[in-house]
Amino acid sequence: MFRRTRIVPTLLVAVLPSLIASAQQILTPAQAKSKKILLVIGEPEKGETNDDGLVKKYFENQGYVVTMAKEDDPATKATGQDLVVLSSTADPREIGDKYADVPVPVFTWNAVDYPDMKMTGPERHVDFETIDSAQDYARSFSMLYGYFPNATDPIVKEFGGKTQLFGTGYLLPQNFGWGKPSAGADIIVNTEGDATHAGVFTYEKGVTMYGGFVAPARRVGFYIQDSTFHYLTEVHGLAEKDPDLADWWAGMKLFDASIRWALSQPVAPGPYDPAATKAALAKAAKGKKALFVRRLNTPEGEESDDHIVEHLKEVGFIVKEVDQTQPQAEADGEDFILISATNSKYKTTNKYRDAKIPLMCLEGLMADTLKMAGRRRYVDYGEHGEAKESEDPPEAYLEIVNSNHPMAAGLKNGYVKFIKEADVLKWATPPPSATIIATLPNSTHERAIFGFEKGAAMADEFVAPARRSMFPVDNPAFDDLTEAGHALFDAAVLWTISPPTK
Amino acid sequence: MSRLFRVSAGFSLLLLLVLALPAQTYKAIGEYKLKGTSAKGLVVDSDGRRLFVADGDGVTVLNADTGVSVATIGGLKGAQDVILIPGMSGEEKVPPTKGFASDETGRVIAFSLADMKPTATIKLETSGPALLCYDIDAKTVEAVSASGSLTTIDADSNKVVKAGKIVTGVGQVACGNMGHVYVADPAANVVHVLNHETMKNDGDYPMKTGNKPSGLALDTKGRRLFVSCEDGTIEIIDTDSGFTFIELKGGAGAAHETFAWLPQGKGQWKAAAFVVQEDGTLSGIRMNAFINYSMGGQYKLSPGLRSVTYDDKTHHLFITSMNSGFPVVLVVGY
Numbered sequence: 001m002f003r004r005t006r007i008v009p010t011l012l013v014a015v016l017p018s019l020i021a022s023a024q025q026i027l028t029p030a031q032a033k034s035k036k037i038l039l040v041i042g043e044p045e046k047g048e049t050n051d052d053g054l055v056k057k058y059f060e061n062q063g064y065v066v067t068m069a070k071e072d073d074p075a076t077k078a079t080g081q082d083l084v085v086l087s088s089t090a091d092p093r094e095i096g097d098k099y100a101d102v103p104v105p106v107f108t109w110n111a112v113d114y115p116d117m118k119m120t121g122p123e124r125h126v127d128f129e130t131i132d133s134a135q136d137y138a139r140s141f142s143m144l145y146g147y148f149p150n151a152t153d154p155i156v157k158e159f160g161g162k163t164q165l166f167g168t169g170y171l172l173p174q175n176f177g178w179g180k181p182s183a184g185a186d187i188i189v190n191t192e193g194d195a196t197h198a199g200v201f202t203y204e205k206g207v208t209m210y211g212g213f214v215a216p217a218r219r220v221g222f223y224i225q226d227s228t229f230h231y232l233t234e235v236h237g238l239a240e241k242d243p244d245l246a247d248w249w250a251g252m253k254l255f256d257a258s259i260r261w262a263l264s265q266p267v268a269p270g271p272y273d274p275a276a277t278k279a280a281l282a283k284a285a286k287g288k289k290a291l292f293v294r295r296l297n298t299p300e301g302e303e304s305d306d307h308i309v310e311h312l313k314e315v316g317f318i319v320k321e322v323d324q325t326q327p328q329a330e331a332d333g334e335d336f337i338l339i340s341a342t343n344s345k346y347k348t349t350n351k352y353r354d355a356k357i358p359l360m361c362l363e364g365l366m367a368d369t370l371k372m373a374g375r376r377r378y379v380d381y382g383e384h385g386e387a388k389e390s391e392d393p394p395e396a397y398l399e400i401v402n403s404n405h406p407m408a409a410g411l412k413n414g415y416v417k418f419i420k421e422a423d424v425l426k427w428a429t430p431p432p433s434a435t436i437i438a439t440l441p442n443s444t445h446e447r448a449i450f451g452f453e454k455g456a457a458m459a460d461e462f463v464a465p466a467r468r469s470m471f472p473v474d475n476p477a478f479d480d481l482t483e484a485g486h487a488l489f490d491a492a493v494l495w496t497i498s499p500p501t502k
Numbered sequence: 503m504s505r506l507f508r509v510s511a512g513f514s515l516l517l518l519l520v521l522a523l524p525a526q527t528y529k530a531i532g533e534y535k536l537k538g539t540s541a542k543g544l545v546v547d548s549d550g551r552r553l554f555v556a557d558g559d560g561v562t563v564l565n566a567d568t569g570v571s572v573a574t575i576g577g578l579k580g581a582q583d584v585i586l587i588p589g590m591s592g593e594e595k596v597p598p599t600k601g602f603a604s605d606e607t608g609r610v611i612a613f614s615l616a617d618m619k620p621t622a623t624i625k626l627e628t629s630g631p632a633l634l635c636y637d638i639d640a641k642t643v644e645a646v647s648a649s650g651s652l653t654t655i656d657a658d659s660n661k662v663v664k665a666g667k668i669v670t671g672v673g674q675v676a677c678g679n680m681g682h683v684y685v686a687d688p689a690a691n692v693v694h695v696l697n698h699e700t701m702k703n704d705g706d707y708p709m710k711t712g713n714k715p716s717g718l719a720l721d722t723k724g725r726r727l728f729v730s731c732e733d734g735t736i737e738i739i740d741t742d743s744g745f746t747f748i749e750l751k752g753g754a755g756a757a758h759e760t761f762a763w764l765p766q767g768k769g770q771w772k773a774a775a776f777v778v779q780e781d782g783t784l785s786g787i788r789m790n791a792f793i794n795y796s797m798g799g800q801y802k803l804s805p806g807l808r809s810v811t812y813d814d815k816t817h818h819l820f821i822t823s824m825n826s827g828f829p830v831v832l833v834v835g836y
Contacts, residue, residue, distance in 0.1 A: 057711065170740070170747040171793050182785050230710075236744025237695045237705035238682075 033063030042089040105218040111177025118213035138172035150433035152453035159253040175225035180200035184401035187432035199223035205266035208401040272410035276486035286316035294340040301475025364426025371462040373428040381428035394422035398438040409491035454500035513805025532833035534569030541822035541829035543583035548598035556581035573618040580606030604632040622660035627651035674718040688714035710746035728775035730757035753783020778807035
């Protein structure tokens with residue numbers, strides 16, 4: 001009895017972040033009322049107008065309490081506020097980085113200030129860009145069309161958006177800005193048909209932003225500019241009753257949901273406790289059937305695969321082992337698929353891609369067949385440390401970028417020793433709908449641990465039939481995993497087999 | 503000089519010339535005095551040069567060029583609105599031969615332009631002031647009672663096709679777009695979108711920032727609805743989405759509107775919505791493109807402006823107004 005009371009809280013602590021991350025509650029409009037917003041604006045040029053007044057009026061109509069600030073006001077004005085909003089009318093050189101480390105959520109459409117806010121890299125046209133409807137007339141039509149890469153994102157879910165194109169702005173060429181956020185960000189909208197051009201993107205509190213900067217509170221980048229807020233689409237009348245039309249004109253719903261997300265309680269990271277993580281996995285795995293796909297009688301990695309099986313059994317899975325060449329029908333009736341790195345991608349073919357049960361893959365080179373990344377070898381996926389195949393040296397560390405996520409096992413952002421000795425580590429660059437947990441050091445686009453929520457658009461617009469995750473355990477690395485590496489493995493399996501967010 | 507440069511220079515010169523054209527300045531160029539105590543809706547028969555004004559207990563018919571009264575059509579009590587039904591010969595419009603008028607008791611009359619006599623009386627679902635619009639596609643007259651009813655009348659037979667009680671408003675009405683009747687409702691701060699085929703409300707258009715919408719004009723080709731609010735906001739709504747994509751600043755007070763193509767003839771404005779408001783402001787909303795409108799000009803006339811109609815023969819506007827307590831029709835030109 002005494003023991004149980006000690007164990008249960010520990011388990012709860014471990015499972016709680018997972019539950020919180022799954023829920024990602026966004027304040028309702030009623031709950032958000034009376035929240036305090038600091039709106040930082042600049043002086044309009046003589047003879048020019050902007051939408052700052054409209055934005056203020058909109059916020060006030062929602063019940064927010066708005067305080068205005070000028071671009072040269074000190075950042076201390078943010079003290080006591082629930083949200084800082086940076087308009088693009090504020091001179092980015094004046095505001096600089098003064099709001100970068102405020103522990104208050106920041107919502108900004110000042111794209112030129114993204115680098116100072118540590119939301120993107122510093123290079124205009126490379127890391128971020130502002131499109132001018134006069135100078136970049138043809139490109140400025142792109143603001144009419146946004147793309148939601150991940151309908152399972154809490155902001156998109158908030159208003160029932162789908163993984164598809166939608167009409168952001170009204171039917172006129174418009175100024176807009178985009179950014180290329182770091183791996184820890186979630187891309188809510190991309191634009192110009194380029195998955196890396198994020199029109200709307202978010203950073204959860206505590207994730208790694210550009211240059212290793214840790215987000216002190218939530219951050220949102222949004223692609224409107226000085227005078228385009230009033231073009232954010234709405235739908236009324238008969239069109240509102242047509243689901244296709246209602247889904248299309250979603251610009252204002254997106255803005256509203258993004259503001260409320262920024263105002264909502266951030267997800268708190270769980271503590272690093274490998275034993276608790278393993279215990280939580282055991283609780284979730286008990287009685288579940290796991291299909292372990294491996295190369296039977298492999299010349300290398302057999303012992304490591306055996307140890308993976310032993311571990312799965314130890315935490316309660318009922319494990320069935322099949323060879324890479326056996327048919328996908330072997331997965332019928334199973335609850336979880338784990339694909340070993342001993343498999344040959346060439347022999348495993350496209351199997352399990354469309355399996356309707358959770359799947360975790362340990363072989364980064366299979367990212368394309370499993371629709372987790374594009375098909376360009378050593379561009380969309382690759383490896384470090386493989387002789388003759390990689391120009392990168394062997395590696396032992398990963399860089400955690402999203403400590404809030406349950407797959408991070410409570411590890412803090414930054415380098416973590418993953419395997420005991422530097423060896424081969426695989427990576428892939430998944431589409432923006434993936435949630436990135438860890439990258440390879442000094443190669444932020446080379447993502448080592450990541451996951452797709454059920455329903456997210458994977459590569460080639462393939463919709464994830466169930467949760468999917470990638471985890472870099474090359475053969476025979478399972479035996480070389482550090483304590484943190486094992487904790488990450490357990491946390492990744494736990495997240496993958498947990499129920500998807502509704 | 504390269505050909506490209508010559509073409510560019512020529513185009514630039516042409517653009518400068520167009521931009522240098524003086525803006526049209528509208529002003530009152532005449533005034534027709536009316537008998538009685540009020541003047542509300544009006545419409546002009548451009549071909550027949552007659553002006554029909556809903557006033558008092560009927561419709562006063564004036565010579566559109568001189569203002570001389572030429573006839574009175576009775577049968578109403580507190581006349582509110584009057585419209586003419588364009589005749590059609592195949593696809594071509596021909597001069598109208600009939601019209602409809604409404605009053606404040608929930609009554610609509612049909613009348614003949616040949617003898618200016620009522621030819622039918624239609625009782626609406628509810629009493630109270632009613633306004634009219636003509637749906638050229640359906641060939642129906644839509645009578646909207648401010649007391650809360652919609653009546654669809656076959657414009658040829660004068661028979662009621664459908665009628666029913668429905669939430670309306672006291673503002674202007676417009677129709678001719680996919681079976682919809684738009685009704686400005688200042689009290690609810692919306693434009694109701696009524697469907698005269700189903701007799702149901704298809705949804706409301708809320709105002710983006712404006713307050714108390716009362717004036718309406720519809721461009722049936724561009725499917726744009728121009729909504730003038732009493733607080734001075736003019737919202738231009740894309741009726742396909744119900745989205746206000748442009749807001750302009752107008753005058754103040756209750757508003758009335760009309761829409762016209764080439765309101766100053768070829769080479770000038772492509773189209774315009776003209777708004778008159780109680781404070782005496784005439785606003786000309788200029789169409790630059792189907793997605794681009796600007797305030798072409800604002801002109802201060804006398805306070806008490808009521809209703810406006812456009813004469814496509816002279817490009818004049820006729821506006822009912824109360825001048826020092828007496829009803830008049832202002833003739834406005836440029």
